[in-house]
Amino acid sequence: MISSFPPDSVGLVTPRMLRFDEPLPLDCGRTLPGFELIYETYGALNADRSNAILICHALSGDHHAAGYHQADDSKPGWWDTSIGPGKPIDTRHFFVVCCNNLGGCNGSTGPVSINPDTGKPYGPDFPIVTVKDWVRSQARLADHLGITDWAAVIGGSLGGMQAMQWTIDFPDRIRHAVVIAAAPRLSTQNIAFNEVARQAILSDPDFHEGHYYERGVIPRRGLMVARMLGHITYLSDEGMRTKFGRELREGKLNFHFESEFEIESYLRYQGHSFVGRFDANTYLLMTKALDYFDPAADFDNDLAAAFRQAQARCLIISFTSDWRFSSARSREIVKALVAAKRDVSYAEIPSTQGHDAFLMPIPRYFETFTAYMQRVAGEVSHDAILAKT
Amino acid sequence: MPSLLRPDLKIIGDWIRPGSRILDLGCGDGALLAYLREQRQVSGYGLEIDADKITRCIQAGINVIHTDLEAGLSDFDDDSFDYVLMTQTLQTVRHTERLLDEMLRVGREGVVTFPNFGHWRCRLQLALGGRMPVVKTLPHAWYNTPNIHLFTIRDFEQLCRDKGIQLLKCLVLDHAHRLSPGLQLFPNLLGEVALYHLGRP
Numbered sequence: 001m002i003s004s005f006p007p008d009s010v011g012l013v014t015p016r017m018l019r020f021d022e023p024l025p026l027d028c029g030r031t032l033p034g035f036e037l038i039y040e041t042y043g044a045l046n047a048d049r050s051n052a053i054l055i056c057h058a059l060s061g062d063h064h065a066a067g068y069h070q071a072d073d074s075k076p077g078w079w080d081t082s083i084g085p086g087k088p089i090d091t092r093h094f095f096v097v098c099c100n101n102l103g104g105c106n107g108s109t110g111p112v113s114i115n116p117d118t119g120k121p122y123g124p125d126f127p128i129v130t131v132k133d134w135v136r137s138q139a140r141l142a143d144h145l146g147i148t149d150w151a152a153v154i155g156g157s158l159g160g161m162q163a164m165q166w167t168i169d170f171p172d173r174i175r176h177a178v179v180i181a182a183a184p185r186l187s188t189q190n191i192a193f194n195e196v197a198r199q200a201i202l203s204d205p206d207f208h209e210g211h212y213y214e215r216g217v218i219p220r221r222g223l224m225v226a227r228m229l230g231h232i233t234y235l236s237d238e239g240m241r242t243k244f245g246r247e248l249r250e251g252k253l254n255f256h257f258e259s260e261f262e263i264e265s266y267l268r269y270q271g272h273s274f275v276g277r278f279d280a281n282t283y284l285l286m287t288k289a290l291d292y293f294d295p296a297a298d299f300d301n302d303l304a305a306a307f308r309q310a311q312a313r314c315l316i317i318s319f320t321s322d323w324r325f326s327s328a329r330s331r332e333i334v335k336a337l338v339a340a341k342r343d344v345s346y347a348e349i350p351s352t353q354g355h356d357a358f359l360m361p362i363p364r365y366f367e368t369f370t371a372y373m374q375r376v377a378g379e380v381s382h383d384a385i386l387a388k389t
Numbered sequence: 390m391p392s393l394l395r396p397d398l399k400i401i402g403d404w405i406r407p408g409s410r411i412l413d414l415g416c417g418d419g420a421l422l423a424y425l426r427e428q429r430q431v432s433g434y435g436l437e438i439d440a441d442k443i444t445r446c447i448q449a450g451i452n453v454i455h456t457d458l459e460a461g462l463s464d465f466d467d468d469s470f471d472y473v474l475m476t477q478t479l480q481t482v483r484h485t486e487r488l489l490d491e492m493l494r495v496g497r498e499g500v501v502t503f504p505n506f507g508h509w510r511c512r513l514q515l516a517l518g519g520r521m522p523v524v525k526t527l528p529h530a531w532y533n534t535p536n537i538h539l540f541t542i543r544d545f546e547q548l549c550r551d552k553g554i555q556l557l558k559c560l561v562l563d564h565a566h567r568l569s570p571g572l573q574l575f576p577n578l579l580g581e582v583a584l585y586h587l588g589r590p
Contacts, residue, residue: 315447331464334454334464335464335465338434338454338464338465338469339466339469341410341432343452344434344452344454345443345446345447345451345452345453345454346453346454346455347440347443347447347455348455364440367440367444368440368443368444368447371444371447371448372447374448375447375448375450
């Protein structure tokens with residue numbers, strides 16, 4: 001069966017679960033007594049453990065970044081376009097690690113996990129986690145894997161924010177950061193969109209203040225609306241127009257409120273399928289992590305001062321049609337890195353795919369990304385590869 | 390546009406103090422920055438708009454920042470570089486004067502190279518042929534040239550004088566970017582490429 005995977009796929013992968021018993025202090029002031037992280041790895045760690053790459057996922061991502069869990073999976077991991085033999089993050093050179101973040105709903109400790117104090121799911125009692133908390137937990141994962149420093153930490157959107165935070169919080173543990181379609185902090189408008197998404201969930205009668213698990217329901221409508229709203233911000237006006245236009249599903253106006261335009265049908269489909277795979281409490285947490293992210297805040301709102309902590313060399317990439325985190329936001333990051341006298345390269349990629357472009361194999365994007373990763377690969381030892389971890 | 394050839398790399402390198410911070414406007418494939426990094430231990434960035442050249446810089450491990458120079462250098466603070474370089478770029482930009490100002494705002498000193506439109510071949514082609522000159526340093530036809538501001542060495546020096554920009558050093562080269570002593574006698578007539586080291590007003 002394995003031979004049926006594309007040659008540039010990492011093939012079948014199996015997630016691993018790791019239990020951490022040492023308490024994790026969180027930014028909110030609370031402490032997680034212990035936690036679990038689910039993660040996947042692709043490629044092999046080299047002998048001096050210098051070729052490890054951490055992939056950080058975005059709002060609705062998880063640990064399954066590449067490959068397939070089963071031979072008959074309809075889709076590979078969420079960033080399979082970029083990870084695999086011959087792809088920008090080339091698994092012939094790198095040992096790639098991706099974990100589901102704390103507060104997630106795909107295996108790592110989060111609202112759906114059992115709270116050891118109550119024997120019931122945490123639900124809304126799960127602490128609000130921040131990007132810094134995630135980075136701290138990812139460092140624990142690196143410790144466990146015997147990785148003293150990452151060859152690179154890479155992420156798009158909220159994942160790019162984690163890569164930035166890594167450069168500031170653990171400057172001697174990250175050699176390169178690749179920050180794609182990100183922002184140094186959310187704009188007022190970004191927070192406003194997140195708030196509408198949260199209100200959709202919070203006002204759903206099935207939400208029950210977050211204690212919906214024990215009632216056997218989920219705030220389906222709220223989560224669906226939140227996802228539909230999010231999806232609009234992931235696409236560009238032009239991209240939507242090209243893909244859906246004003247096409248009517250039945251070719252005529254029906255004067256009712258069922259889905260008539262193709263875009264309505266698309267958004268409803270996206271919303272529906274999301275409800276089946278994502279938890280509403282996690283969605284609330286992830287949007288808060290986005291809203292709270294602000295590395296400059298610890299340095300008198302001076303982002304350059306924050307980056308003066310960093311040593312990593314950085315690649316920043318943005319997309320012309322991304323209005324959620326526009327190129328201007330990436331240039332703010334670049335400006336601060338230059339002011340901090342850090343090594344940085346920046347490329348703005350023409351695209352019509354909006355914020356979602358970071359997941360797409362756009363040739364210009366991949367040329368830049370690949371060129372950078374080949375430099376990173378050139379710096380790591382290609383000595384005997386350790387056994388697959 | 391001819392890329393930088395070794396002789397002018399060396400001249401520019403000789404003008405630059407080791408260990409300086411450099412901003413290279415229109416850095417192309419990063420050859421100058423790579424040379425200066427190796428020979429003069431400089432640090433800094435190249436600014437480039439062409440995607441293929443950006444990729445080549447990244448392949449070479451040169452810091453490159455995708456920038457449209459026409460939009461100015463507002464992302465860079467005053468005095469943030471020891472030198473701002475602009476090789477074979479000044480004649481391609483629309484806002485020439487503003488970019489010169491920006492250059493010496495961001496950098497304490499500047500290095501500029503440009504094709505000299507006052508070279509005798511250009512003069513001859515225009516005077517006798519009645520056509521816009523096409524020469525080795527300006528190889529494009531008038532309708533497809535990226536060189537939208539053509540000027541002579543005397544024009545450039547006049548602009549610098551008007552603006553109070555100091556002309557610290559000047560050399561002219563031939564079309565193969567070679568230095569020959571004879572050229573310096575009548576630079577505006579014999580020089581095909583001009584190199585200037587500029588200081589703030």
